[in-house]
Amino acid sequence: MDTVMELEIGPGPEPGSYVAHVLRSVGGGEPTETFRLELDELVGRRPALEASVLLSSVSARRIMPDTEAALQDVGRRLFEAAFTGDVYAAYRTSVAVASERGRGVQIALxxxxxxxxxxxxxxxxxxATETYLCRKEPLVRNVPAAHAPAALTIELPLRVLAMVSSPRGLPAIDVEHERELLEEALRPHLDAGRVRIEWLEPVTWSGVHDKLLEQEWHVLHFIGHGTYDTDTDEGVLAFVGRDGRAEYVSASSLADLLAEAEPTPRLVLLNSCRSGAGGTDDLFSGTAAALAHSGIRAVAAMQFSISDTAAIEFARGFYSALAHGRGIDEAVRSGRIGILGLGRGTLEWVTPVLYLRGDDTRLFDVARATMTPAAAAPVAASAGSTASPPRIQPPADRPPQESSSSTEGSGPRWKPWLVGGGVVLAAAAGALITFVFLPRGTGGVDDTGGGGGGGGDDGGSLTTNEVTVPMDVAWTATGVSCEEGDTIRISARGLGVYGTSGGTVGPDGLPGDESLDQRVEDDIQTFALMGRLENQTKAFSVYTEEAYLCPEPGEMYLGPNDVQLDGNSGAFTATVTLVPAE
Incomplete structure (x- = not known):
């Protein structure tokens, strides 16, 4: 992209001061300005901002709420601090010059x-313009590098190594559903023979290592759990260990693992909670930054948790842009615009982050296709693999041992952060890791039943409501009632904030025996989501998923396992489905 403004922000001469220096700009000039920033205070607001952004995915609003006001306040403070004086003048000049050329300005930080x-x-x-920069212009975080690999010349189809990691002890992931979501997202490209998917299970260190050594992969797609380890100040991803439980892989170790691939992957995509987050002591401690620093050309990640719907729309916009020959920076912006299309005042467009090593946003040179889609030869599957026929779901009894299966022109639906497969002209994704993170926390909502959302009925047999459950309300009516012998199925996601400390938690609550004195029910994790039938005195654990057999008629209520609700904020979303007894 030839219309770029690259801004370096580094330490200043005094504690708490920083220097903004324009390294290059389409408008010309390389001004420098010094400014002050309350770093600790702004970092301390991250948990509340994360909860607000995720909560926005389920809130219907017509005016800007306090949650967006908080996000806008942080964004304004960052802008007015870094884009001040001559730096701001250089920015406005760059925007004007680019506009005359009919282009946008890439903001490279x-x-x-x-x-x-x-x-x-x-x-x-x-x-001044009342605009968020990343919604108008491509915004990237630049990782300086003496050398960045050139665009990789490839021949279609784009080969995708996909995997779903669901170790025991962490919230379960619907493996088949994730496969469907990915394949549907890439459906046009699968059908056209431009993309091919091979699945690997289980996601062990040795399994991934073997597959990386086996052949050239253009895309590496990982669905699983991840977080930021504040003790080690490093991002981690959850693989499956020898005992079937989580084996946390640090960002630095993952970078070493990916380096085994030849050629080195060009793009990694992480749809994982805090995969785009960084530490306060190390420039390259976050998963995304560490991978870019290690040599990956581009790393797209998520700095906050993200809802399924936003992840789906981001991916659709992202891959559509790639398929039309856009650069990786423009593709990420198109993904943000896709999220905006959800309406309802969503703020989740702020969640994606792009780290770019070097200046070139063109990651691939795609050779002219030498075959028709029908003539595309199937990828050789490794031992124990099964092939997924077009538009047929993989067999439910697929063996649990490590295996891989290729899908070309097959599959149903998809969701978050996939790898950029559809390259028609000259873009695509290189190595991608898609990450679906289910945050550890609860939510709460409204005792009046007002939190119920859009109930549905399929022929009078199944009734489903989507309910918002705030953290500061004891019990929320779901609007779903049952008769004796019926089953109520509940799945939950989201992020809540407990107390005044700003700690965040998901439907599974705090791990271990933390804050026992806060529990309403001693045998349910602190702050975890729990349920209760209206005439029952004993609550039961819901966590991220539960099927409850109704012992008597009544309406289902949901709430957090917390005796002290004052000071709580945030919420999560529960999908509640009534399955009548046969």
């Missing part, structure tokens, strides 16, 4: 002071 990467720069807000 090079953050060289520890702690800056932990801030949500994607929220940059210009109060």
């Amino acid at each position: 090079r953050l060289t002071a520890p702690g800056l990467a932990a801030l949500p720069w994607e929220a940059l807000y210009d109060p």
Whole structure:
């Protein structure tokens, strides 16, 4: 992209001060300005911002709520601090020059002071034009490199190694559903023979290692759990260990593993909670930054948890842009615009982050196809693999041992952060890791039943309501009632904030025996989501998923396992389905 403004932000001469220096700009000039920033205070607001952004996915609003006001305030403060004086003038000139050329301006941020990467720069807000920069212009976080690999020349189909990691002890992931979502997202490209998927199960260190050594992979797609380890100040992903439980792989170890692939992957995509987050002491401690620093050309990740619907729309916009020959920076912006299409005042467009090593946003040179889709030869499956026929779901009894299966022109639906498969002209994805993170926390909502959302009925047999459950309300009516012998199925996601400390938690509650005195029910994790039938006195654990057999007629209520609700905020979403007894 020839219309770029690259801004380096580094430490200043005094504690708490920083220097913004324009390294290059389409408008010309390389001004420098010094400014102050309350870094610790802004970093401390991250948990509440994350809860607000995720909560926005289920809130229907007509005016800007306090949640967006908080995000806008952070974005304005970051913008007015870094884009000040002559730096701001250079920005406005660059926008004007690019506009004359009929182009946008890529804002490339090079953050060289520890702690800056932990801030949500994607929220940059210009109060003069009342715009969020990343929604108008491509915004990237630049990782300086003496050498960046050139665009990789490939022949279609784009080969995708996909995997779903669901170790015991973590919230279960619907493996088959994730496969369907990915395949549907790539459906046009699968059918056209431009993309091919091979699935690997289970996701063990040795299994991934073997597959990377086996052949060239253009895309590596990982669905699973991830977080940011504050003790080691490093991002981690959850593989499956020898005992079937989680084996956490650090960002630095993952970078070493990916280096085994030849050629080195060009793109990694992480749809995981905090995969785009950074630490306050190390510039390259976050999963995304560490991978880019290790040599991966581009890493797209999520700095907050993200809802399924937003992840789906991001991926659709992202891959559509790639398929039309856009650069990786423009593709990420198109993904943000896809999220905006959800309406309802969603703020989740701020969640994606793009780290770019070097300046070139063109990751692939795609050779002219030498075969028709019908003539595409199937990828050789490794031992124990099964092939997925077009539009047929994989067999439910697929063996649990490590295996891989190829899908070309097959599959149903998809969701989050997939790898950029559909390249028609000259873009695509190289190595991608898609990450679906289910946050550890609860939510709560409204005792009046007002949190119920859009109930549905399929022929009078199944009734489903989507319910918002706030953390600061004891019990929320779901609007779903049962008779004796009926089953109520509940699945939950979301993020809540407990107390005034700003700690975040998901439907599974706090791990172990933390804060026992906060529990309403001693045998349910603290702050976890629980349920209760209206005439029952004993609550039961819901966590991220539960099927409850009704002992008597009554309406289902949901709430957090917390005796002290004051100071709580945030919420999560529960999908409640009534399955009548046969």
